[in-house]
Amino acid sequence: MAEPILEAKALEVRRDNSLILDIPHLRVEDKEVLALVGPNGAGKTTLLLTLALLYTPSAGEIKFEGKSISYGKGLINLRRRFAVVFQEPLLFDTSVYENVASGLRVRGIRGRELKQRVFTWLDQFGIAHLAKRAARTLSGGEAQRVTLTRALVLNPNILFMDEPFASLDPPTRERLIRDMERIVHETKITTVFVTHDRSEALQLAHRIGVMHQGRIIQIGSPERVINYPADEVVANFIGIESILPGRVMVFNHETFLVDVQGKKIEVAGEAQVGDEVFLCIRPEEVTLLGSGLASLPSSARNTFPGRVIQIGFIGPYCKVTLDCGFPLVAYITKKSLGILHLDIGREVVASFKATAIHVIRK
Amino acid sequence: MAEPILEAKALEVRRDNSLILDIPHLRVEDKEVLALVGPNGAGKTTLLLTLALLYTPSAGEIKFEGKSISYGKGLINLRRRFAVVFQEPLLFDTSVYENVASGLRVRGIRGRELKQRVFTWLDQFGIAHLAKRAARTLSGGEAQRVTLTRALVLNPNILFMDEPFASLDPPTRERLIRDMERIVHETKITTVFVTHDRSEALQLAHRIGVMHQGRIIQIGSPERVINYPADEVVANFIGIESILPGRVMVFNHETFLVDVQGKKIEVAGEAQVGDEVFLCIRPEEVTLLGSGLASLPSSARNTFPGRVIQIGFIGPYCKVTLDCGFPLVAYITKKSLGILHLDIGREVVASFKATAIHVIRK
Amino acid sequence: AEKVKDIILATTTSTQDSGLLDVLIPVFEKEAGYVVKTIAVGSGQAMAMGERGEADVLLVHSPEAEEKFLAQGLGINRRLVMHNDFIIVGPAKDPARIKGLKSAPMAFKHISEAKALFLSRGDNSGTHAKEKSLWKLAGIDPSTEKWYQQTGLGMGQTLAVASEKGGYCLTDRATYLALKKNLYLSILLQGDKSLLNIYHVIEVNPARWPKVNSDGAKSFRAFMVSKEAQRIIEGFGKDKFGQPLFFPDAGKREEALGK
Amino acid sequence: MDLILEGIKKAFWLLIHMDNEVMRITLLSLKVSGLATFISLALGIPLGTVLALSRFPGRGIIISLVNTSMGLPPVVVGLFVTIMLWRGGPLAVLHLLYTPSAMVIAQTIIAAPIITGLSLAAIQQLDPKLLLQIKALGASRLQMGWFLLREARLPLLAAMMAGFGGVISEIGASIMVGGNILGHTRVLTTATVMETSKGNFDTAIALGLLLLLLAYSINFTLTIIQQREAFYGRAHFRG
Amino acid sequence: MDLILEGIKKAFWLLIHMDNEVMRITLLSLKVSGLATFISLALGIPLGTVLALSRFPGRGIIISLVNTSMGLPPVVVGLFVTIMLWRGGPLAVLHLLYTPSAMVIAQTIIAAPIITGLSLAAIQQLDPKLLLQIKALGASRLQMGWFLLREARLPLLAAMMAGFGGVISEIGASIMVGGNILGHTRVLTTATVMETSKGNFDTAIALGLLLLLLAYSINFTLTIIQQREAFYGRAHFRG
Ligand SMILES: Nc1ncnc2c1ncn2[C@@H]1O[C@H](COP(=O)(O)OP(=O)(O)OP(=O)(O)O)[C@@H](O)[C@H]1O
Ligand SMILES: Nc1ncnc2c1ncn2[C@@H]1O[C@H](COP(=O)(O)OP(=O)(O)OP(=O)(O)O)[C@@H](O)[C@H]1O
Numbered sequence A, B: 001m002a003e004p005i006l007e008a009k010a011l012e013v014r015r016d017n018s019l020i021l022d023i024p025h026l027r028v029e030d031k032e033v034l035a036l037v038g039p040n041g042a043g044k045t046t047l048l049l050t051l052a053l054l055y056t057p058s059a060g061e062i063k064f065e066g067k068s069i070s071y072g073k074g075l076i077n078l079r080r081r082f083a084v085v086f087q088e089p090l091l092f093d094t095s096v097y098e099n100v101a102s103g104l105r106v107r108g109i110r111g112r113e114l115k116q117r118v119f120t121w122l123d124q125f126g127i128a129h130l131a132k133r134a135a136r137t138l139s140g141g142e143a144q145r146v147t148l149t150r151a152l153v154l155n156p157n158i159l160f161m162d163e164p165f166a167s168l169d170p171p172t173r174e175r176l177i178r179d180m181e182r183i184v185h186e187t188k189i190t191t192v193f194v195t196h197d198r199s200e201a202l203q204l205a206h207r208i209g210v211m212h213q214g215r216i217i218q219i220g221s222p223e224r225v226i227n228y229p230a231d232e233v234v235a236n237f238i239g240i241e242s243i244l245p246g247r248v249m250v251f252n253h254e255t256f257l258v259d260v261q262g263k264k265i266e267v268a269g270e271a272q273v274g275d276e277v278f279l280c281i282r283p284e285e286v287t288l289l290g291s292g293l294a295s296l297p298s299s300a301r302n303t304f305p306g307r308v309i310q311i312g313f314i315g316p317y318c319k320v321t322l323d324c325g326f327p328l329v330a331y332i333t334k335k336s337l338g339i340l341h342l343d344i345g346r347e348v349v350a351s352f353k354a355t356a357i358h359v360i361r362k
Numbered sequence C: 001a002e003k004v005k006d007i008i009l010a011t012t013t014s015t016q017d018s019g020l021l022d023v024l025i026p027v028f029e030k031e032a033g034y035v036v037k038t039i040a041v042g043s044g045q046a047m048a049m050g051e052r053g054e055a056d057v058l059l060v061h062s063p064e065a066e067e068k069f070l071a072q073g074l075g076i077n078r079r080l081v082m083h084n085d086f087i088i089v090g091p092a093k094d095p096a097r098i099k100g101l102k103s104a105p106m107a108f109k110h111i112s113e114a115k116a117l118f119l120s121r122g123d124n125s126g127t128h129a130k131e132k133s134l135w136k137l138a139g140i141d142p143s144t145e146k147w148y149q150q151t152g153l154g155m156g157q158t159l160a161v162a163s164e165k166g167g168y169c170l171t172d173r174a175t176y177l178a179l180k181k182n183l184y185l186s187i188l189l190q191g192d193k194s195l196l197n198i199y200h201v202i203e204v205n206p207a208r209w210p211k212v213n214s215d216g217a218k219s220f221r222a223f224m225v226s227k228e229a230q231r232i233i234e235g236f237g238k239d240k241f242g243q244p245l246f247f248p249d250a251g252k253r254e255e256a257l258g259k
Numbered sequence D, E: 001m002d003l004i005l006e007g008i009k010k011a012f013w014l015l016i017h018m019d020n021e022v023m024r025i026t027l028l029s030l031k032v033s034g035l036a037t038f039i040s041l042a043l044g045i046p047l048g049t050v051l052a053l054s055r056f057p058g059r060g061i062i063i064s065l066v067n068t069s070m071g072l073p074p075v076v077v078g079l080f081v082t083i084m085l086w087r088g089g090p091l092a093v094l095h096l097l098y099t100p101s102a103m104v105i106a107q108t109i110i111a112a113p114i115i116t117g118l119s120l121a122a123i124q125q126l127d128p129k130l131l132l133q134i135k136a137l138g139a140s141r142l143q144m145g146w147f148l149l150r151e152a153r154l155p156l157l158a159a160m161m162a163g164f165g166g167v168i169s170e171i172g173a174s175i176m177v178g179g180n181i182l183g184h185t186r187v188l189t190t191a192t193v194m195e196t197s198k199g200n201f202d203t204a205i206a207l208g209l210l211l212l213l214l215a216y217s218i219n220f221t222l223t224i225i226q227q228r229e230a231f232y233g234r235a236h237f238r239g
C-alpha cells in the first residue's frame, strides 16, 4: 500500500477541557479527494484545520509524506505546499487583486509572473472585472469566489476547503464544481473538503468521511457510505429519509418481519427475533398507487395504505410524506402527482419491496 | 387590492457611481413570503437591506403600510418591527445567550421574560446547551443558528433573511425549513428571503423574484416562474438544464422546427420563421433508450442518438449529460442506469416530446 | 466685606527650593489666618504676574526690575527682607584662572579672554539680571559668543549643565550648597560686594488692581519684616549646611549691606 | 546609579512610613488624574463614536484637530487655562486658579483628545457590517454606542490607560494651574520636580517610583480586565 | 484674553519673520520627536505584535508593564536618563547628556510603550480567524506581522499620532536631559517654558501655537491617510 500523503494518529483536540476531536487513525491518500460530511458542530472544520497544520492538536501526531510533524519552525514550508479555503471568506481589507496575490507574495513571487497568475485565476472564477474593487464591497458569492481564487492560485499539493461552494449561485456552483472536478482530476491535487451538500460530495469525492461528535463514524467510497450506512446518524445524514425504529418479530427463511409502531414490515435478510433495528427506506424506492389499486398482485412485499400529510419539492421532483401508521417518504414525478391527484389529506397506497430496505442494528 | 405592507418605487442604489440596484416598482404583500433568487452579485442583499431600511437608497421611495419612509428619526421604531438575518453570522463578541438577547434588550425587555423568550428559541433551534459559550468559539452552522434565533426571538412583523440556511447540515436544514414553513404560515410573518436553493424557494415562497444585474427580471408564483421563465437568465437560473439556442426553420400547423447546431428539433406552439429562440428542455422530460430501441414507434417527436459524456448525481437521481450534436441533460433513476449499462462514452438514444419544450424568444 | 483668605505669593524658586518658605509660611498662616498660595517661578514671571495683578505680594531678588516696577506704580511698600550672596563656580581646574581674583567683573573678563565655557540661566531671573549687570560692568557683550551658553532653566538645572560641561556659572549660594554633592563644581570667587543677592517683599498696588488681596499682602509684608520671621531666617539652614543660607536685613538700608 | 538605589530605598521608606504628606499628595494625584480621565472618557468615547460613524462636512477637519490634540503640550494647555482663570481672565469668577479643580480641567483638556482619537480609531476598525447588524436589531443611537463599545473594549481599555497615563504623569499643566502648593495642589509629579530642583534626588526618585507604582497598580488592574477579555474564546489560536 | 490675542499676533509675526533661531528650534523639535517616534515605531509595533500573538509565562506581567509605561512620567524618565548619562553614571562614556541624542533617547523611552501598548490592543482586536487565514497562506512570522499591520492600520496610525503627540509636546524629560541650551538643545516646548518663566507670556503663547501648528500639520497628513483608508469601501454604511 502506497504511503499516504497525510496520516493522523490518535489525534485529539480539546477546547476548554472538552474533547472536540478524537481521531484514532486517518489516512489521506496521495491524489485522493476526501469529503468530510456531518452535522453542524461535528468537528469537520476542526479536523480540516488540524490536518492543514493550523490547529495544534492536544495529543497525537500527524505525518506528512511519512514524516511526523513537529510544531516548530519548519511548519511554514509545509504550509506553503497547502492551500486552505475557510468557511468564512476572511478577506483582507484591501483590493481583490491584493487578496488573491497575497499567498503568492508570501512565496516571493513578484512582477509579471504574479500578475499573470493572479489574472489567470481571476478569469477562471469569473471575477477579473472585480480586480480593483475593495474586498469589503463584494457580495457574499463574489467574496466566496475570491477566497477560492486565493487558494487555487497557489497551485498547492494539498487543497483544504471548508464548504467552498456554499454561497454560490447554482449555475456558478455547478460550473465551479465541474471545473474543480476537472482541475482536481487533471492536476491530481490531493483535496480534503467539507460539505453539507450530498451531491457535491458524491460528485467530487473518492471517499466520504462522516463525522459526528468529534469522531469519524464512517469512512469509505460514496457507494459504500450510501448503501451501507454504519448507523442511523450516517443514514440520517446521508439522506435516506425514512428511518423506522422497530423490533424483529418473526424470522422466516430469508425474510423477517419487523414491528414498526404496530405495523408489520417484511424485510429481506437475516435477523434474530427480538433484535432492535432501524429500517432505512429510500424515498425513490417507494411507489405510490391510487387507493383503488391496492389489491393488484405485485412483487412489492409491503403495501400500506396511508394519508398524504405533506408535499414538497426536491429539485424537479415531488417529495410526498405519508402517514401509514408510521411516517414514510416517497419521491415521485410531477406527472404522477397530477395523475394520482395527490393532495394533502388524500388516501393512497404506498408499496416497497422487501429487498429495498437497509437494516441497521442498534 | 389590499394595501401592500412594503412598497418600493423607483428605487435606486448607487455605489461608487455605479447603479447596483434599480427597482422601478416592487410590492411586498402583507403576510406573503417572497423569495429573492439570482446569480451572485445580482443585488439581492442590497435589495433586502434596502427594504429592511438599513441602506438608504440613492433615489426613490419605500412605503411601509402605505406611509412613505423618511430616513430620519422614526426609523428605529420601524426597524424594531423588523428582524434581519444577514448573509454572514455577524455575532457579537460575547456569549450566545447575550447575542440572542441583544435585540430584546434593545427593546427594553428584561428579567424573567427575557430569559424565557431566549431559551424558548434557543431550544427551538437546538442550541440551548450553547447558551453560555463564547460566540467566537461556535462552528459555522452553530453560528448560523444563533443568528436565526437572534432574529426570530424578536417576533417581528417582517422577517428579512439572507441565505439563512446556507451553512446548516441537511437534516437540520430540512427541519428548520419545515419549522420555518410552519412558523411563517401559522404566525403569518411577512417574510422576504434570499436563497440560492431552488427547493428552499419552492417550498417556502408564495412568490419568487428573480434578480439580475440590479433588476428584478421576473417575479411571480413559483409555478409561473418555473414554467414560464421570462428569459434565458431566469431559465438558466431556475434550473432547466438544457437551454439550446436556435433558429426557427419551418412553421407547420401547431409545431415548428428549430435548427439547433444543425439538428432539427420539433416544438409544439407557434413561431415566426427566422425567429431566434432558446429551447428549454427539462431533464426529467428526457427519456433514454438503449441504442437498439431507437426505431420503435413512440409519441415522442424528438429522438436523437447521442453519447454519454458525463454522469453525476443529484440527490438520489443520476444526471446524465449527452452529446447529441448539442448538449442534453437527462435525469434517470439508478435502476435505469444499471439496466441501460450507462457509462461515459456509451451510445444511447434520447427522446423528448415536442410539448415538453419551453420556448423563449430572444 | 468678608475677609479674603487666599494670598497669592509669587516668588523666586530659590526661596522655595531652599526650603525657607516651607518653614516661614506655616508660621504666618497660623498667626494671620490666611492661606498662602506660593507660586514659585522665575523672578521674571513673578514680576509679570504682579504686573497683571495675578499675585498679591512678591518676594523677589531683582533690584533693577523691582525699581522699575515701583516706578510704574505697579507695586507699593517694597521692603528689604534678607540677602545672601552670589558666587562664581566652575570646574576645579579653573581654565580661566579666576581663583584668587577679588572682583567679579574681573573674573568675567578672564573667562571671556580664555573663551572658557560659561553657562547663563538666560531666563530673566534675578540671578540672570545680576549676571547681565556684571557683564556690563566688565564691558563685555557675550550674548553672541560661542563659549557663552544660555540654558533658560532654573538654577539647579543650570548648575547641573555647568557641572556636566565643565563650565563656569554664576549662582546663588543656597542653591549651590543644596546641590553641591552631585556637582563637579567648586567655588572660585565669592565675597565681592557686587555679588550680593538682595530679596525684597513688594505689595502689588491695589489701586491698579482692585481684585488684589491688599489686606493679606500687607499682613504678609509685615510678617516678613517682623522679628519672628527675621529670627527664623537667621537660623535657617545652619543645621543642614553648617552655615546660614540667608541673612536677615529688615530695617537696614540697602547700601549698608555687605559692609 | 547609587542615586537610583538610594531612591529605591527611600521609596520603600516613604511607602512604609507613608507620612500624611506623601499620602495626601498621592491621593490628590489619584483624584485629580482619575477624575480627569473619567471626564475625558465621558466626553471622548461618545465624541469618538460619533466621529467614527457619522459623515458631515468638516468632519475630516475635526478628526485631524482631535488627532493633533493627542499631542497638546501640557505647558501650552497650562498656560492657556491659567490665562483663562486669571483674575483678569474671562473665567475669573470661578475662582479656580491654583485649585485641584483647575488641574482637573487642564488634565481633561489633555486626556480627552487622546481618548477621543483612540476611540475613533477603535470604532472605525470594527467591521462596518456589524453596524448594520446593530441597527437591524433596532438599536437607538445610544444603544448602538453601547454595542460598539462592547465590541471595541480592548482598544478602548488601552485608550483609557493611555489617557490616564498621560495625565497622571503630566507636569507642565499641573504646575502652572495648580501651583504646586503644599497641602493644596501638590501632586506626585510637581513634588518630584520640586525635589529635583532642591537637589533631593533620592526623594525625587522615590516620589517618581511611587508615581510609577501607583500608575502600575491601576493599569495592572485594567490590563487584567483587558487580557481576560482578550482571552475570552481566543486562547487556542496559537502555533 | 488680550494675552492670547497678542500671542496669536506674535505667532504670526514669528511665522512670517521666522528668524533663524525660531527656525532652528522648530526644526530641532521636529527632528528629535520625529526620530524618537520613528525608533518607537520600529521597537513598539513588533513588540506589540509579538505580545498580542504569542503566549509565554510572564506575558501578562510584561503587558501590564507596557501598559503602565504608557504613563511614564517624563520627569521620571528625564531624571533616570540624566542619572545614567551623568559623569558619575554608568553611561558617562557616551558623552550624551545635554545633546539632542539624549533627548531622543528619553523621548523614545516615553513613546515606545505608548506605541507598543496601542499596537498590542489593535492587533488583539482583529478577528483571530484572520490569523489562521494568514498562517494558511504560508506567511512567516515577519510576513504575518506585515499582514496584521495592514489590517490594523487605522488604530496603528492613531497609535503613531498618540506617540508623536506625546513626545513633541513633552517637556519634563527634554528639559532635564537636553538642558534647553540655546542653539543646541532648545526645542519648542522648553522654549515655551522658558518664555513663561521669563514672564513673556505672549511669546510663550506664540511658541505654543507654533508647536500646535507643527503638530497639526503632521497629524493632519496622518489623519488624511488614516481617513482615506477608513473610507476605503465603507463610505456607504450610513443612515
Ligand atoms: N472553546 C470551545 N469550548 C467548547 N466547545 C468548543 C470550543 N470551540 C469549539 N467548540 C466546539 O467544537 C465543535 C466542533 O466545531 P467545528 O467548527 O469543527 O464544527 P463543524 O463540524 O465544522 O460544524 P459546522 O458544520 O457547523 O461548521 C463545535 O460543536 C464547537 O461548538
Ligand atoms: N462600492 C461598490 N462599488 C461597486 N460595486 C459595488 C459596490 N458595493 C457593492 N457593489 C456590487 O453590487 C452588487 C450587488 O451586491 P449584493 O451584495 O447585493 O449581491 P447579492 O445578490 O447579494 O450577491 P450574492 O449572492 O453573492 O450574495 C455586487 O456585484 C457588488 O459587487
Ligand SMILES: [Mg+2]
Residues within 6 Å of the ligand: A044, A045, A046, A087, A162, B139, B140, B141
Ligand atoms: Mg465548520
Ligand SMILES: [Mg+2]
Residues within 6 Å of the ligand: A139, A140, A141, B044, B045, B046, B087, B162
Ligand atoms: Mg448577498
